[in-house]
Amino acid sequence: MLLIKNLTASINGTPVLKGIDLEIKAGEIHAIMGPNGSGKSTLGKVLAGHPAYEVTGGEVLFEGRDLFSMAADERARAGLFMGFQHPIEVPGVSNSSFLRLAYNKKAEAEGRDELDPLEFDDFIHEKIKLVAMREEFLDRSLNEGFSGGEKKRNEILQMAVLEPKLAILDELDSGLDIDALRVLGDAVNRLQRADRALLIITHFPRILETIQPHYVHVLSGGRILKSAGKELALELEERGYDWVLEASAAGGAR
Amino acid sequence: MTSMVVGSNLLVDLLSGPRPAEWASLREAAEGRLEGRDLPTTKDEAWKYTDLKALAAIPFGAAPRATVDISAYLLPEMVGTRQVFVNGHHAPHASCASAVPAGVRFLPLSTASEACHALGSVKNGLTPELFEDLNSARFEDGAVILVPKNLKVALPLHLLFLTRADAPVAVFPRVLVVLEPGAELELVEEHLGEGTYLSCPVVEVRIGEGAILRHERVQRESPEAFHIGTLKAEVGRHGQYHSRTLSFGARFSRQHPWVRLAEGAEGTLDGLALLDDQQVADTHSFMHHAEPNAVSHQLHKCIVDGKARAIFNGQVRVAPGAQGTDAKQQSRNLLLSETARVDTKPQLEIYADDVKCSHGAAVGQLDPEELFYLESRGLNADDARNLLTYGFAADVLQRVPVASVRRALRQLVMARTQAASLGVLA
Numbered sequence A: 001m002l003l004i005k006n007l008t009a010s011i012n013g014t015p016v017l018k019g020i021d022l023e024i025k026a027g028e029i030h031a032i033m034g035p036n037g038s039g040k041s042t043l044g045k046v047l048a049g050h051p052a053y054e055v056t057g058g059e060v061l062f063e064g065r066d067l068f069s070m071a072a073d074e075r076a077r078a079g080l081f082m083g084f085q086h087p088i089e090v091p092g093v094s095n096s097s098f099l100r101l102a103y104n105k106k107a108e109a110e111g112r113d114e115l116d117p118l119e120f121d122d123f124i125h126e127k128i129k130l131v132a133m134r135e136e137f138l139d140r141s142l143n144e145g146f147s148g149g150e151k152k153r154n155e156i157l158q159m160a161v162l163e164p165k166l167a168i169l170d171e172l173d174s175g176l177d178i179d180a181l182r183v184l185g186d187a188v189n190r191l192q193r194a195d196r197a198l199l200i201i202t203h204f205p206r207i208l209e210t211i212q213p214h215y216v217h218v219l220s221g222g223r224i225l226k227s228a229g230k231e232l233a234l235e236l237e238e239r240g241y242d243w244v245l246e247a248s249a250a251g252g253a254r
Numbered sequence B: 001m002t003s004m005v006v007g008s009n010l011l012v013d014l015l016s017g018p019r020p021a022e023w024a025s026l027r028e029a030a031e032g033r034l035e036g037r038d039l040p041t042t043k044d045e046a047w048k049y050t051d052l053k054a055l056a057a058i059p060f061g062a063a064p065r066a067t068v069d070i071s072a073y074l075l076p077e078m079v080g081t082r083q084v085f086v087n088g089h090h091a092p093h094a095s096c097a098s099a100v101p102a103g104v105r106f107l108p109l110s111t112a113s114e115a116c117h118a119l120g121s122v123k124n125g126l127t128p129e130l131f132e133d134l135n136s137a138r139f140e141d142g143a144v145i146l147v148p149k150n151l152k153v154a155l156p157l158h159l160l161f162l163t164r165a166d167a168p169v170a171v172f173p174r175v176l177v178v179l180e181p182g183a184e185l186e187l188v189e190e191h192l193g194e195g196t197y198l199s200c201p202v203v204e205v206r207i208g209e210g211a212i213l214r215h216e217r218v219q220r221e222s223p224e225a226f227h228i229g230t231l232k233a234e235v236g237r238h239g240q241y242h243s244r245t246l247s248f249g250a251r252f253s254r255q256h257p258w259v260r261l262a263e264g265a266e267g268t269l270d271g272l273a274l275l276d277d278q279q280v281a282d283t284h285s286f287m288h289h290a291e292p293n294a295v296s297h298q299l300h301k302c303i304v305d306g307k308a309r310a311i312f313n314g315q316v317r318v319a320p321g322a323q324g325t326d327a328k329q330q331s332r333n334l335l336l337s338e339t340a341r342v343d344t345k346p347q348l349e350i351y352a353d354d355v356k357c358s359h360g361a362a363v364g365q366l367d368p369e370e371l372f373y374l375e376s377r378g379l380n381a382d383d384a385r386n387l388l389t390y391g392f393a394a395d396v397l398q399r400v401p402v403a404s405v406r407r408a409l410r411q412l413v414m415a416r417t418q419a420a421s422l423g424v425l426a
C-alpha cells in the first residue's frame, strides 16, 4: 500500500526528516511514537502533500504510484487521508455542505454516483451515528468553535465519509475524553478492512489498546530508531525514550 | 427656492428642481446648511480615499416615473409585505401590503401624514453629511414603518428601491422606522437598478425600550451607479438594533451608519463588501455608547479583487459615564489581486474607565493552511479557493434570522465568489 524509501524533507531549509524507511501493507495497522518535535506530524503532512515542506530526497510509492507526482487533492481522491493533530477552522462553510462536496469529489474521481442533498442526508446520518456526533454539528461551520475533542470527532467523521485506503491519524487521542477515545477508537476499527491500512501517531499506549497495531515505530530526530510489535508501546510508557536513543547511538537498537 | 452659491454643477443641478411641498421646515433647514457648501474633496479627512470627481462630472436629472416588472426580485416570505419604489416614486401596483398585521403602519411616506413630525427627528448632534442634507431637501417618497407597543411582527417587511434610467438621474429614498417599546421587526431594505444614477438614501430608525429591529441592507446597484447612504439609529434602553449591510454593486458606494445606544442597549453593525474591477466601497461608521452597559458588535468584511478599493473607518465613542460598555469591532479583508487595495482604521474615543473595547483589523490573502486542509480532503486548488472565499463572506450571513432571506443572500454571495458550481447550498 505505502512504501517509503529513505525519505528526507525539510521546512524553511531546516531538515526535519532525515531518512525514513517504512512499508505499510494492506490490512496492517502501524503506530508511530516519539518525542515532541521528532518529525511525526511532519511525516504525515509530507505524505499528505503540505506545500510548506520540501521533499529533499527519497521516494514514496502509494499503491505503486509515485506519491510525489500527485497534488495533495489527488492523493486524497486516490485514498490517502490525514487526520490532523490541529484541524483548521473554516467559518462560513457548513460542515455538512463541506462533507458532501468532499464525498462527491471523490465519488466523481472513482466514477461512482454523486449524492444529491437528500441522499447525502441519509448517508451522513448513518455516519454520525458511527462517531456518536450530535446532528447540530452538521449545520455548524466546519470546525468553527469546536472544542479540541469535537474537532477530532469531526476528523473521524470525515474519514468515515471518505473511506480512505490509508488513514494517517495524528494524535487522534490528544484532547479526547475517555468515552470519546473509546467511541472513536471503535469507529476507526470498524472502518479498518483487509484492503485498508492505518498509521496512528500517538504519545500514549491507551489508544493502542483499542486500535491494536501490528507494528510500533519510534521516530526520533527525523529517523525511525526502532520498530517492534505492539508491546513496544507499553515498554516506552514504562521506560521513556532515552534507552532507545542510547541503544541507537550505540548502533544496537535496530 | 433659496438662492445658493454652490461651486459644483452637481449640487446646482440637483437643487434646481422644485422643492416638494411637504416637510417644508426639514427641507428649509437642509437647504440652509447646503448653502455655500460644495462636494467634499480628498482634502477632507473623511473623504481622503474617495474621489468624487467622477460623480461631479455627471449631469444628473430628476427621475421619471416608470413601471417595471419586479417579479424577479420578490422574496417568498415577503410577497405580501413589500413596498416598492421605482426611480424614487412609490409603485403602488408593484407593492403589496396585504399580509402586514393589523396595527402596523407600513406606508409610502407620501400618504403617511402622521409621520410628518417624526421625520428628521433622529438627530445625532453632528452636522449632517452633505448627502443627507441633499436627501432632506429633495426626497420625493420613501417608506414609513410604525410598529405599536409590544407587537412582534412575524413576517419580515421588504423595501425595494429600484432605479432604472436611460439618462443619469438622482434618487433620494427616505425611510423612517419607529418601533414602540417591546415591538419586534425584521426589515429587508434593498437597492438595485440599471444604468447611471445617484442613489442617496437616508434611513432613520427609532427603537423604543426593549424593542428589537433586525435590518438587512442589500446594496446591489448597477455597476455604473453611485450609492451614498445614511443610516441613523437611536436605540432605547435595553432595545436592540442589528443590521447587516451587504454591498455588491455600484461603481462607488459609501455608507454612513450611525447608532446611538441607550442604557443596556445592544447594537450590531455588520458589513460585507464584494468588490471587483474599479469598484470603490467606503464605510464610515459611528457607534455611540451614550449610556452605561450597552453592548456593540461590528464585523466588517471585504473581499477585494481587480483594481477595487475598500475603505473602512470605524468610529466608536464611549461617552463619559457610559460605564460597563462592551464594544467589539473587527475589520477583516481579503485581497484577491495585487492591485486591490484596502484602507481600514478603527477610531476609538473612550471617555469612561470601566469599559471593554476590542478592535482588530486584518488585510490578507487566503490562509495556506486552510487551503491545504480543504485540498487534503480532495478539493482541487480552485475549488478550495472558491469555497474559502465564499465562506469568508458567508460568515457574515450566519446570523440572518429569516431562512429565505439568508438563502437569498447566500446565493448572491455564491454567484459573486465563483462558488456556485460547488453546489454547497443546494
Ligand SMILES: Nc1ncnc2c1ncn2[C@@H]1O[C@H](COP(=O)(O)OP(=O)(O)OP(=O)(O)O)[C@@H](O)[C@H]1O
Binding pocket: A011, A012, A014, A016, A034, A035, A036, A037, A038, A039, A040, A041, A042, A043, A085
Ligand atoms: N514552519 C516551521 N519552521 C521551522 N521549523 C518547523 C516548522 N514546522 C515544524 N518545524 C520543526 O520541525 C520539527 C518537527 O515538528 P513536528 O511537528 O513534525 O513534530 P512532532 O513529532 O509531530 O511533535 P509533537 O509530538 O509535539 O506533535 C520540530 O522541531 C519543529 O519545530
Ligand SMILES: [Mg+2]
Binding pocket: A040, A041, A042, A085, A170
Ligand atoms: Mg505532532
